[in-house]
Amino acid sequence: MMVEHELEGRKREILKAIIREHILTAEPIGSRTLAKTYDFGVSSATIRNEMSDLEDMGLLKQPHTSAGRVPTDKGYRYYVDVLMEHESKHPKNLQRSLARFYEDKKGIQGIISGMTRMLSQLTEYTTLISEPEMQKSSIKKMEIVKVAARTLLVVLITDSGIVNNKILKINHDVGSRELEYINKFLSNKLQDKELNSLDQDFFTSLEEELIKRIDISRKLFEIISEELEKIITPADMRIFLGGTSYILEQPEFNDLENLKKVLNILDNEENLRELIKELPDEDLEVKIGQENKIEAMKKCSIVYATYHLGDNAVGKIGVIGPTRMQYPQVISTVDFAADILGQIISKVGR
Amino acid sequence: MMVEHELEGRKREILKAIIREHILTAEPIGSRTLAKTYDFGVSSATIRNEMSDLEDMGLLKQPHTSAGRVPTDKGYRYYVDVLMEHESKHPKNLQRSLARFYEDKKGIQGIISGMTRMLSQLTEYTTLISEPEMQKSSIKKMEIVKVAARTLLVVLITDSGIVNNKILKINHDVGSRELEYINKFLSNKLQDKELNSLDQDFFTSLEEELIKRIDISRKLFEIISEELEKIITPADMRIFLGGTSYILEQPEFNDLENLKKVLNILDNEENLRELIKELPDEDLEVKIGQENKIEAMKKCSIVYATYHLGDNAVGKIGVIGPTRMQYPQVISTVDFAADILGQIISKVGR
DNA sequence: GTTAGCACTCGAAGTTGAAGAGTGCTAATA
DNA sequence: TATTAGCACTCTTCAACTTCGAGTGCTAAC
Numbered sequence: 001m002m003v004e005h006e007l008e009g010r011k012r013e014i015l016k017a018i019i020r021e022h023i024l025t026a027e028p029i030g031s032r033t034l035a036k037t038y039d040f041g042v043s044s045a046t047i048r049n050e051m052s053d054l055e056d057m058g059l060l061k062q063p064h065t066s067a068g069r070v071p072t073d074k075g076y077r078y079y080v081d082v083l084m085e086h087e088s089k090h091p092k093n094l095q096r097s098l099a100r101f102y103e104d105k106k107g108i109q110g111i112i113s114g115m116t117r118m119l120s121q122l123t124e125y126t127t128l129i130s131e132p133e134m135q136k137s138s139i140k141k142m143e144i145v146k147v148a149a150r151t152l153l154v155v156l157i158t159d160s161g162i163v164n165n166k167i168l169k170i171n172h173d174v175g176s177r178e179l180e181y182i183n184k185f186l187s188n189k190l191q192d193k194e195l196n197s198l199d200q201d202f203f204t205s206l207e208e209e210l211i212k213r214i215d216i217s218r219k220l221f222e223i224i225s226e227e228l229e230k231i232i233t234p235a236d237m238r239i240f241l242g243g244t245s246y247i248l249e250q251p252e253f254n255d256l257e258n259l260k261k262v263l264n265i266l267d268n269e270e271n272l273r274e275l276i277k278e279l280p281d282e283d284l285e286v287k288i289g290q291e292n293k294i295e296a297m298k299k300c301s302i303v304y305a306t307y308h309l310g311d312n313a314v315g316k317i318g319v320i321g322p323t324r325m326q327y328p329q330v331i332s333t334v335d336f337a338a339d340i341l342g343q344i345i346s347k348v349g350r
Numbered sequence: 351m352m353v354e355h356e357l358e359g360r361k362r363e364i365l366k367a368i369i370r371e372h373i374l375t376a377e378p379i380g381s382r383t384l385a386k387t388y389d390f391g392v393s394s395a396t397i398r399n400e401m402s403d404l405e406d407m408g409l410l411k412q413p414h415t416s417a418g419r420v421p422t423d424k425g426y427r428y429y430v431d432v433l434m435e436h437e438s439k440h441p442k443n444l445q446r447s448l449a450r451f452y453e454d455k456k457g458i459q460g461i462i463s464g465m466t467r468m469l470s471q472l473t474e475y476t477t478l479i480s481e482p483e484m485q486k487s488s489i490k491k492m493e494i495v496k497v498a499a500r501t502l503l504v505v506l507i508t509d510s511g512i513v514n515n516k517i518l519k520i521n522h523d524v525g526s527r528e529l530e531y532i533n534k535f536l537s538n539k540l541q542d543k544e545l546n547s548l549d550q551d552f553f554t555s556l557e558e559e560l561i562k563r564i565d566i567s568r569k570l571f572e573i574i575s576e577e578l579e580k581i582i583t584p585a586d587m588r589i590f591l592g593g594t595s596y597i598l599e600q601p602e603f604n605d606l607e608n609l610k611k612v613l614n615i616l617d618n619e620e621n622l623r624e625l626i627k628e629l630p631d632e633d634l635e636v637k638i639g640q641e642n643k644i645e646a647m648k649k650c651s652i653v654y655a656t657y658h659l660g661d662n663a664v665g666k667i668g669v670i671g672p673t674r675m676q677y678p679q680v681i682s683t684v685d686f687a688a689d690i691l692g693q694i695i696s697k698v699g700r
Numbered sequence: 701g702t703t704a705g706c707a708c709t710c711g712a713a714g715t716t717g718a719a720g721a722g723t724g725c726t727a728a729t730a
Numbered sequence: 731t732a733t734t735a736g737c738a739c740t741c742t743t744c745a746a747c748t749t750c751g752a753g754t755g756c757t758a759a760c
Contacts, residue, residue, distance in 0.1 A: 244594070380722050395735070
């Protein structure tokens with residue numbers, strides 16, 4: 001199946017031209033049009049023959065007899081992997097827009113939300129950013145504060161500067177001494193621990209130790225550790241979505257049926273989480289059409305990158321569009337955005 | 351303009367029938383159809399005359415000659431205000447679904463997010479819920495915690511149980527004594543204060559007093575009070591949106607132009623905030639078509655209610671659909687949902 | 701290996717005509 | 731006087747038909 005890597009020069013150029021043209025027009029490309037706009041030095045008939053070969057290889061297809069050719073997913077894949085010329089320059093206006101972020105102090109979520117909007121405006125596609133996962137971070141500080149009778153607030157801060165908190169209802173009141181003790185004890189035990197090392201076993205052993213030392217209600221500790229676990233698991237990690245309406249600009253989604261399917265996914269944060277979980281932690285990846293596991297996404301491409309906060313927490317940033325996508329620009333923009341986003345958040349955190 | 355209130359019986363019944371029928375079919379309603387499906391005891395010709403009168407009053411209109419009639423915004427308004435029969439019963443399955451919420455302990459945002467999804471599923475329209483505004487709440491507890499060198503965490507808890515926190519970067523380090531003092535001082539001063547009474551003047555006077563008592567860096571206090579103000583202002587109050595894709599089910603949005611306009615509003619949280627600000631604090635209100643101030647919404651209706659947390663914080667909960675909307679069901683559902691939402695959140699908070 | 705030429709295919713777009721739904725008006729009716 | 735039957739007229743929708751152009755594949759010649 002790796003025949004394509006040996007594509008001779010002219011076939012390469014023709015495929016490249018077809019894909020470029022199709023990305024611009026969203027129309028099937030015919031041999032005559034191609035011969036006229038590009039100068040291959042051969043006639044349309046020859047191009048026709050080449051195109052027929054490319055079709056046999058599965059890189060092109062015809063929507064129907066007597067229409068021009070359209071790239072297949074495989075064609076796009078080959079384009080992205082081999083043919084495409086990468087844009088190395090990042091537009092000046094991007095850098096300028098970024099300045100704003102440094103001034104803002106709206107917290108991590110504000111930054112991500114702003115970045116979502118910006119990326120979607122730059123690419124003119126729908127954009128998706130996940131909050132940084134905390135799994136790989138370690139705990140910098142954790143504190144339980146009593147905020148009212150039978151109400152505690154657990155605050156957790158990681159070394160990447162992410163804050164998480166949770167209100168805790170308990171049945172019996174806790175004395176402030178007791179709480180102080182628990183705080184000290186937990187601080188000691190949890191300091192600098194990696195979050196993903198805190199499993200059920202860990203908590204059980206903690207509990208045993210704590211019970212030995214102090215006459216603390218077992219029930220109370222159970223609640224605390226249970227809640228701590230919940231905070232840590234990224235089950236309800238927020239996903240930021242922007243530029244949904246750009247989808248409507250794409251001619252391939254003029255078909256309401258398709259549109260519905262895709263919007264149904266985007267509509268629901270649960271589905272988005274699902275979608276993001278599917279994506280392996282690559283620095284930069286492109287999922288083209290059928291390569292997506294979720295049914296409704298099989299007519300879309302996703303260009304995504306993983307952004308890093310130091311060496312720890314990571315999140316995803318991605319762009320969703322039709323398989324006919326402006327890959328060079330989008331890839332370069334997403335790549336850059338991931339880089340910048342990591343930097344900005346890291347600065348806020350530290 | 352209040353002529354309509356004296357609409358004679360038959361005209362009322364005909365208008366009601368037309369609106370009902372149109373809500374179901376989304377088609378213009380003709381006199382013959384009406385005469386056949388409803389039994390008014392008169393012929394289609396008579397109905398035709400009545401319809402003509404109703405059109406003169408601005409309650410109906412014809413999309414074109416020789417089409418049936420369609421209700422105008424004014425017609426719907428009259429329907430909602432006068433003709434409509436309210437559904438008083440709340441469906442059993444709603445009550446059942448609610449049980450789930452009580453078990454969840456995902457915090458206020460989780461509850462709202464869940465409620466958003468539920469309401470959109472029940473009504474089959476797009477749903478919108480705003481976080482409770484804190485303006486009218488008072489402060490129950492506020493505490494500044496030092497989480498790292500030159501990093502403070504401000505935690506604020508209101509009497510309606512809303513927690514807000516913010517990370518604070520400062521230039522110089524603060525001693526823990528200093529902090530303790532500030533905490534005590536602020537606790538005293540802020541306890542039970544209403545949030546909307548905390549204006550610039552208040553902070554200035556606080557500052558003066560504090561400076562007298564302790565040798566605290568003026569700069570530090572400025573930062574703290576500034577940030578406190580930011581926490582309080584609802585500038586970036588979150589809006590939860592659900593069921594966007596239901597819009598696609600509505601035949602009136604088969605026109606891509608319309609659809610784009612509306613989705614553009616929904617796409618952007620900023621716009622949604624704008625939208626919600628437009629809505630006065632009524633217990634339950636319906637904005638029909640042209641009554642909406644935002645251009646893109648002039649083909650939509652919004653049914654919304656204000657939900658309460660005790661007597662204090664309030665938020666909005668609403669449903670967006672075409673002007674041809676299932677008003678009776680939606681109104682009753684939104685009303686009920688607002689009620690329930692207030693209750694649930696209050697319980698979590700207390 | 702390349703190309704010109706040609707028959708063939710298919711979709712897009714425009715045209716026409718018939719069917720159907722609905723109206724408004726008028727004159728007859730209860 | 732309010733109601734109704736009847737009829738001419740208007741307008742949309744839909745299907746059938748046509749035309750046009752873009753594109754292909756194949757063949758034979760270069």
